[in-house]
Amino acid sequence: ADDVKLQLKWVTQAQFAGYYVALEKGFYEAEDLNVTILPGGPDIAPPQVMAGGGADVMVDWLPSALAAREKGLPIVNIAQPFKSSGMMLTCLKETGVSTPADLKGKTLGVWFGGNEYPFLSWMNTLGLKTDGTDVTVLKQGFNVDPLLQKQAACISTMTYNEYWQVIDAGIKPEELVTFKYEDQGVATLEDGLYVLEANLADPAFEDKMVRFVRASMKGWKYAEANPDEAAMIVLDNDETGAQTETHQKRMMGEVAKLTAGSNGTLDPVDFDRTVKTLMGGGSDPVISAEPVGAWTHQITDKALN
Amino acid sequence: MIWAFGAVLFWLLAMALNTWLAARHGASRAVQLFIPALFGITLLVLWEGLVRGLAVSPVILPAPSVIAARFAGALPILWTDFVQTILKGALSGYLIGCGAAIVTAIVIDRSPFLQRGLLPVGNFVAALPIVGIAPILVMWFGFDWHSKAAVVVVMVFFPVLVNMVAGLKATDALQRDQMATWSASYGQALVKLRLPAAMPFLFNGLKIATTLALIGAIVAEFFGSPTRGMGFRISTAVGQLDLPLVWAEIAVAALAGSAFYGAVALIERGVTFWHPSQRGRS
Amino acid sequence: MMKDLSSMAAPVIEAQGVGLTFETNDGPVHALKDVNLTIGRGDFVSFIGPSGCGKTTFLRAIAALEHPTEGRLTVNGMTPDKARQARAYGYVFQAAGLYPWRTIAGNVKLPLEIMGFSRAEQEERVQKVLSLVDLEGFGKKFPWQLSGGMQQRASIARALAFDADILLMDEPFGALDEIVRDRLNEELLKLWARTGKTIGFVTHSIPEAVYLSTRIVVMSPRPGRITDVIESTLPRERPLDIRDTPEFIAIAHRVREGLRAGHSYD
Amino acid sequence: MMKDLSSMAAPVIEAQGVGLTFETNDGPVHALKDVNLTIGRGDFVSFIGPSGCGKTTFLRAIAALEHPTEGRLTVNGMTPDKARQARAYGYVFQAAGLYPWRTIAGNVKLPLEIMGFSRAEQEERVQKVLSLVDLEGFGKKFPWQLSGGMQQRASIARALAFDADILLMDEPFGALDEIVRDRLNEELLKLWARTGKTIGFVTHSIPEAVYLSTRIVVMSPRPGRITDVIESTLPRERPLDIRDTPEFIAIAHRVREGLRAGHSYD
Amino acid sequence: MRSVLPILTVLAAILVVWYGAAVWLNSAWAYDQAAREGRELTLVDVVNGTMAQERPVLPVPHQVAKGLWDGVAGQKITSKRSLVWHGWVTLSATLLGFAIGTGLGIALAVGIVHNKAMDLSVMPWAIASQTIPILAIAPMVIVVLASLGVTGLLPKAVISAYLSFFPVLVGMVKGLRAPDGMQLDLLKTYNASSAATFWKLRLPASMPYLFASLKVGIAASLVGAIVGELPAGATAGLGARLLSGSYYGQTVQIWAALFAAATLAAVLVMVVGLIERVTLKRMGMAR
């Protein structure tokens, strides 16, 4: 069997259910692959791991991948299991926010590390300065405490994760206002599969990836169809023992909505929209030039047809 | 490859030169500055040579020349971050933490009961890993530098306390006996004997605390911060694979830390001039 | 005991059956056993005895730095601890024990600061005692810049700088040459005559003990006890050449015999 | 100089115009100045002088622990450093300086271990020298469990345990009582007669210097220099009561005069 | 044993302050919730409300105790939810890192004391090395080592060693230089080799300093192992527990892991202290 190491963007959770399902259900084995899944976390930059040879393929968000490309690490999107973006800004109604215009003068929690560009782009379109004059920006940690402690009026959340933590903490959905980046027209592509450009020239590697993507998409579609089973598989693979069943089942349900529209093939329209968003991100854009060759259908064409 | 070999060769030559200089002219002031400088340059040359020679990817480890260029280009950013993290976060936390520790040590010094109770508990608290405390303190004290100062206070308090308590006990029996024969009051013995005798120990703690203060302030920013600060910059730049900027910030941290340490060591030299460890090298 | 009667008038230090045992890891060490001694006001008492016989220990017990495990020890009718609180003692230790962070003058000034002398008086006294021990000009040096004997003299100056009623001196002149020693002996006698202090003095020199003391206490080791107490019949006024008189030599002889008796190998 | 001729036969230590200056924060201290001295093989030379005159400094210079800033100092025709490498010295310091983590026996054994004596011989020598200084039975104690004089004796034992050609002793008997001191003086003379060692000896006791030495060097302070070198006319064989002979008293008198001359206030 | 009562007193005081602080810090949330539901709260309601929150700002001691108990005794020790299991993962990296760090620290100290060039050049850079925020370079260390094929326990141990070598280095340099002039002069008169000086004087004289810094060093090792666990894929270990607790806002889990880590550190320091006492006693240095 061929060895494949997959680096995830975040810790083991239902966000990556497709890969764990493919592993546990033997889809990888059926393709004669021996797959190792490496969980990520806030201190892990997947492109760096790839550059160091620690992984063959990674799950990453497009902004971060494009930034890496500009910094001299040629990585290429080979598949895009997530059709839509799950990122949004979640606000407490009691702070007086109900429309984007109300954001002026508020304190907002934002994820940095490459994930701030949709936000900056959005603020740019709203005409709000982020240097503290119009809105005050905080680098948000990994949980939803700033909202609960009222240190920020709004925080970044994922539809499938942090939003539900706010709900679980005891705040009712009707007390919240959410702005999906998808709806604001500044969504960026999340959770694609990326490899090093140089490797793609190697037919053996290409073949391995074809089989990998095929098995992974099979896993994703199985997870969409059997969300509860998929969630339990994720739970079994969580080594920290920190996840709960309810949370993962609910997350799987939400993730399924995001993967629903994709068979794994990247839609160039989505790609172009992401690039537009990133380049409109105000004074310090994440990428300075239109990227070339940052995605390919080479793998998905072979895998899915 | 030529780069790597060249660097290793340079390393060997520089080490030989240093050894020779130290043996021959070790006492001269200039040589005492030159040797560590050459050592540092050697490390940098070795680094540059190996990175180039072994074609290490710039997103894993950039070469010093690249870092220097980024450093020069990012001076305003580096300065803002320096002010936020070091001057506001680390320094204020250091002063509060060390001050509180010294006062506490003197207060509990009179009570063996409190010492026996507090020190073990204090050691326990000191062992709490910063990565666990930082998010909690950010939650309590907010995102700005106040929470960073709080982390620094927690980090420096116990090392300084433990050293100060040990220092207050460090008088020798003869010196204490003298105070006893003069029937010195507690306060007199404290001011005239025990505080001076404690200084070498106190400075030990204060020196350790300088590096802790820096690390604490920077790391706390990983867990939430305004959009400036060295820890903020490092964590976001890693996400953007802007490794040269990361290393430029690290260089600032190392420079500031060494300067901070050096300043405390200088004060120490003035205050504890009488201690054998200082007398040896005048 | 007859010989103690003379000082019964105003007993300053009274020891009755005093014993002191150190507990060490390999068993107890009996440093003092059944020590009976009365020292009157204005007495000058020397202690002499082989090394390790408990001289230092006894002096420390008087100054409340050790506490007897047996018997009763009073100073001015109170416990040594109380007497210490009344600032009754000036103590010269066997080792100089100067504070390294203070200059020589600063070291001498230390007890004066503690006892609350005025600044002007501090300066004056420091100058006086430093010149008494021949250390003028060394006030600004630090202890480690002085030779062993100079440090010892600084420590004597420190004990003389203030006016304690009881002066306890543990081999104060051990590290000094004969000439300086003679001179300091004379100075000490003058000081004693002038102030009427009560002095306890440990020495290894028999002539020194005889020259200085009104009484000489001879001790023997393991366990340390008093074997002889010799009343000096010399007059209070003592020029240096009194040491050549037959009376002096006779007393010295008696001390030497007492000392010799305490040594096992004689 | 005439008086040095006698030892010209086999000079062990030769000082020519030796000077030594310490640099301190408030200016240089001239510890030694223009010291000329020749010590022959088998000489027993005592150094006597007021405290702070540079005796310790000169002994340290001989042992290569300080380095003269002027003049020439040779030991056995080589530099002191070379001589030290040949393990020429046994040194008794002014303070005992025992290692606190070693027992008394362990401290005495230390030089033997370093010089590679066999284990059996180590044991034997330790027993021998400990009984020489009257410390049998204290081998297993730690230094801080001994009185000041006992520690000093342990440090003497340590220097005698191995056979150095040159023995340098800095006030070794300062903290001992007269009886023990007499006994150790006798033992030292016996050892010297038996082994023919060259001995440099610092003392403050004039009788001790006269009793022990073949030559007595009198020094004066600030800057430390030699003011007199007195050849002893006493025979090599010296019973204790030689100290009462007129010859002895005459030499002692000359030393005392030399010493007195060095004191400014006389 | 004389310390039991004082420690209990201090602990009791801490508990009182802790409960008070918990009520104070958590009450805001209780009031908010009540306001959102339009309820009025009595004082008793508030106090009760602050003691049993799902995600308290500050969990009360008995919540943490329960979390600890569940983690330690409530699980099979092989379970991923067992703190014993996570503690063991961290401990193994700690011990390996401590061994490497101590070895390196002592070796450097010996070099510094014996070699003037090393003395002048190593110390400033060792100090500079400690001002580098380890959390920032830990991921890079892990990546670099992984690219060299080193994975598993060793990368964590390297980070742990990086933190522990410094206290050992500083303490050992001080300790090896502790002998005073006379003690050194004595050996000079014997013309002792530098090896003999090291074994017979410098090393024994450094023992109290060594143990003092070993105690700091082992605690630093533990912190290093925990930091090393964050970028190592946050899979297992107390560090991973801390972090995952942090993602999901499970304050009780964070505090339980925190206490487990501190307890582990305290036990390790106590073990070093025990070895210290035995050693110093045998050397006659414990008085």
Ligand SMILES: Nc1ncnc2c1ncn2[C@@H]1O[C@H](COP(=O)(O)OP(=O)(O)OP(=O)(O)O)[C@@H](O)[C@H]1O
């Ligand atoms: N802290 C201690 N622990 C154990 N034994 C001690 C201690 N202090 C003194 N001793 C023992 O008590 C005895 C008396 O000691 P002390 O110091 O009083 O003698 P000394 O007469 O002053 O001798 P020296 O003339 O040598 O100074 C000695 O045998 C000594 O070993």
Ligand SMILES: Nc1ncnc2c1ncn2[C@@H]1O[C@H](COP(=O)(O)OP(=O)(O)OP(=O)(O)O)[C@@H](O)[C@H]1O
């Ligand atoms: N390390 C030093 N730094 C500065 N001055 C010193 C130092 N060591 C000695 N001296 C000075 O050198 C002079 C001679 O000192 P030394 O110790 O040789 O005297 P000594 O003759 O041995 O006196 P004593 O009989 O008191 O031991 C003294 O004035 C002393 O102050």
Ligand SMILES: Cc1ncc(C[n+]2csc(CCO)c2C)c(N)n1
């Ligand atoms: C430092 C850092 N903070 C936040 C994110 C955003 N993010 C991306 S995936 C994910 C998990 C979803 O619950 C989150 C929070 C990031 N990438 N890096």
Ligand SMILES: [Mg+2]
């Ligand atoms: Mg004594």
Ligand SMILES: [Mg+2]
């Ligand atoms: Mg001397």
